[in-house]
Amino acid sequence: MLELVSVRRHFGPLKVIDDLDLSVAKGDVLGILGPNGAGKTTLFNVILGVHPVSAGHVRFEGRDITRKRPWSRCQMGIGRTYQVPKPFSHMSVFENVLVAAVSGGQGSIRASRDWAVEVVELTGLAHRMERPAGELSLLDLKRLELAKAVACRPKLLLLDEIAGGLTDMECDELLEIIRGVHRQGATIVWIEHVIHALRRAATRLAVLYGGKIISSGTPDAVLADPRVREVYLGVEA
Amino acid sequence: MPKAPFNAWLVPAGRLLLLLGLCFLIAGPWVCSIPQLQLLTQFLSLLVIAIMWNLLAGYADIVSVGQHAFVGIGAYAFFGFAVFAGFSPYLALLAGGATALVFAVPVMLIIFRLRAAYLAVGSWVVAETLMLGAGKLTAFGGGSGVSMPVSVVRSLGVQPALRYSHIYWLALAVAAVALATTWLLMRSRIGLGLTAMRDNEEGAGSVGVNLIRSRILCFLWTAPFLGLAGGIITLQKLRVAPPASFSITDWTVYVIFIVVIGGIGSFEGPIIGTVVFFLIRQYLAEIGVWHFIILGMLSIGVIMVEPRGLWGILRRVVPGDLIPVSHRPPARPLAGSDSAPSGTHLKEPHSTPAG
Ligand SMILES: Nc1ncnc2c1ncn2[C@@H]1O[C@H](COP(=O)(O)OP(=O)(O)OP(=O)(O)O)[C@@H](O)[C@H]1O
Ligand SMILES: [Mg+2]
Numbered sequence: 175m176l177e178l179v180s181v182r183r184h185f186g187p188l189k190v191i192d193d194l195d196l197s198v199a200k201g202d203v204l205g206i207l208g209p210n211g212a213g214k215t216t217l218f219n220v221i222l223g224v225h226p227v228s229a230g231h232v233r234f235e236g237r238d239i240t241r242k243r244p245w246s247r248c249q250m251g252i253g254r255t256y257q258v259p260k261p262f263s264h265m266s267v268f269e270n271v272l273v274a275a276v277s278g279g280q281g282s283i284r285a286s287r288d289w290a291v292e293v294v295e296l297t298g299l300a301h302r303m304e305r306p307a308g309e310l311s312l313l314d315l316k317r318l319e320l321a322k323a324v325a326c327r328p329k330l331l332l333l334d335e336i337a338g339g340l341t342d343m344e345c346d347e348l349l350e351i352i353r354g355v356h357r358q359g360a361t362i363v364w365i366e367h368v369i370h371a372l373r374r375a376a377t378r379l380a381v382l383y384g385g386k387i388i389s390s391g392t393p394d395a396v397l398a399d400p401r402v403r404e405v406y407l408g409v410e411a
Numbered sequence: 412m413p414k415a416p417f418n419a420w421l422v423p424a425g426r427l428l429l430l431l432g433l434c435f436l437i438a439g440p441w442v443c444s445i446p447q448l449q450l451l452t453q454f455l456s457l458l459v460i461a462i463m464w465n466l467l468a469g470y471a472d473i474v475s476v477g478q479h480a481f482v483g484i485g486a487y488a489f490f491g492f493a494v495f496a497g498f499s500p501y502l503a504l505l506a507g508g509a510t511a512l513v514f515a516v517p518v519m520l521i522i523f524r525l526r527a528a529y530l531a532v533g534s535w536v537v538a539e540t541l542m543l544g545a546g547k548l549t550a551f552g553g554g555s556g557v558s559m560p561v562s563v564v565r566s567l568g569v570q571p572a573l574r575y576s577h578i579y580w581l582a583l584a585v586a587a588v589a590l591a592t593t594w595l596l597m598r599s600r601i602g603l604g605l606t607a608m609r610d611n612e613e614g615a616g617s618v619g620v621n622l623i624r625s626r627i628l629c630f631l632w633t634a635p636f637l638g639l640a641g642g643i644i645t646l647q648k649l650r651v652a653p654p655a656s657f658s659i660t661d662w663t664v665y666v667i668f669i670v671v672i673g674g675i676g677s678f679e680g681p682i683i684g685t686v687v688f689f690l691i692r693q694y695l696a697e698i699g700v701w702h703f704i705i706l707g708m709l710s711i712g713v714i715m716v717e718p719r720g721l722w723g724i725l726r727r728v729v730p731g732d733l734i735p736v737s738h739r740p741p742a743r744p745l746a747g748s749d750s751a752p753s754g755t756h757l758k759e760p761h762s763t764p765a766g
């Protein structure tokens with residue numbers, strides 16, 4: 175479904191993504207781990223086209239989308255949450271989600287309103303429906319990120335650290351929502367530091383380090399990989 | 412955090428005020444003297460230009476300082492069609508708007524290669540170049556401009572009173588069309604995307620808002636209205652001249668003040684700003700250049716208090732938009748009234764302290 179071939183993304187001399195190959199199969203829930211600054215968010219920026227690649231190709235559902243703009247990729251079915259939320263602060267929560275439903279999901283406003291309400295309720299923001307997004311707490315902003323991404327009706331959903339700072343109970347609820355989206359047929363790539371959440375949801379894990387995937391496979395195999403323990407779990411555990 | 416109902420009356424009160432303003436404008440020709448009518452005509456032209464600049468700079472992030480180019484093009488084209496081609500003033504006005512649209516295409520191709528400050532400088536350079544070009548048109552009197560022949564002036568009415576009310580009606584019609592269609596644009600899915608762009612451009616692009624197409628549309632949207640305003644202004648002044656028709660001060664600098672003071676990125680802002688501008692100009696005109704300085708100080712002061720201008724300040728107490736462009740969730744049987752203090756009957760997984 176998604177394929178990155180020899181992708182590089184450099185910021186000047188800084189090689190954040192360096193000759194990276196990655197493929198995600200339909201129906202996967204791929205968890206991505208990696209220490210701070212490993213380039214995880216940059217990877218998402220490259221997949222959605224927020225940053226152009228410095229070299230390499232990005233393919234989605236068999237089409238080369240390397241030169242497509244973010245909105246085209248979104249309309250093709252890639253939805254994404256931001257680690258640092260990007261709310262439309264002066265619009266209501268409902269409108270935030272409506273924009274995504276209308277622009278990403280490509281429907282008329284009239285036809286998208288019920289879907290937007292459904293997504294707002296699904297993500298637990300019903301009690302904030304008509305509040306300006308600028309008034310939300312950080313937790314609600316993360317929910318709004320998820321709501322906007324889901325409202326685009328993505329085939330591929332990219333989640334960037336949306337479980338950070340949640341209580342166990344909140345984390346369980348979030349997992350339920352994400353599993354629901356997965357059951358509806360979406361493929362998911364999920365960046366997260368909260369390993370236990372990933373471990374419960376992911377069908378595969380990949381570890382990003384130094385701009386490359388240093389290990390990937392089933393969650394148990396990856397977490398047992400000595401290289402992974404060295405670069406990542408050593409810090410976390 | 413539900414707003415106490417003490418201020419709920421402010422929205423209908425504000426709308427009533429707008430409605431009274433509209434009634435006054437419609438009654439204008441019957442209740443105003445000729446100088447007052449001329450002032451109102453100027454008000455309407457400037458209002459149109461302000462609405463357009465707000466659309467560009469406030470929503471689409473096209474901070475152009477070359478708006479006066481399209482006003483000037485509209486002015487010259489109107490003059491040309493009315494005087495040389497012998498069009499009726501109405502037709503010439505429309506043709507002027509269309510000409511501005513035609514010019515907008517190449518101008519857009521040039522300045523859309525630039526971003527932010529470069530775009531601002533680029534748009535200014537293009538506008539000044541077009542003004543110099545207009546100064547080379549000998550048929551239009553070159554650098555010193557030319558007045559409209561009496562025959563054309565008379566075609567709008569032999570008596571001045573009739574003529575001025577005629578021009579006024581045209582100005583009112585242009586302003587009404589600009590306001591109404593731009594409101595419809597903002598209510599559409601394109602406008603919804605533009606509003607998201609206003610708040611967060613990258614975020615908007617990532618949920619599928621086509622930033623490039625939205626920008627192109629905005630730019631092409633504003634040009635014909637600016638051109639129409641240019642035509643109205645020419646009708647009023649009865650002459651074209653490069654520095655006046657392409658005046659950066661009148662059609663760009665003042666307009667930026669107006670929008671910034673009134674409230675950039677809102678529908679109400681340009682209206683409030685234009686009213687405030689005319690009040691300042693009328694009551695402080697005798698102090699000469701000082702009114703310019705006061706305008707500058709006022710705009711800086713306002714943005715320091717509230718980047719969204721006077722309307723942003725008012726909006727802290729006014730609980731809703733006067734001219735609603737926002738969308739509300741469909742009313743649902745169980746969801747109760749929209750102003751219900753809290754959604755206790757809605758599924759609320761867990762309450763979280765805000766902030
Ligand atoms: N636009 C940019 N310009 C320059 N450098 C950048 C840019 N974006 C990211 N970087 C750099 O790329 C590196 C990787 O950043 P990135 O945000 O992808 O890391 P991350 O794995 O998501 O980290 P975290 O776990 O903290 O979110 C960092 O060193 C960062 O400074
Ligand atoms: Mg990150």
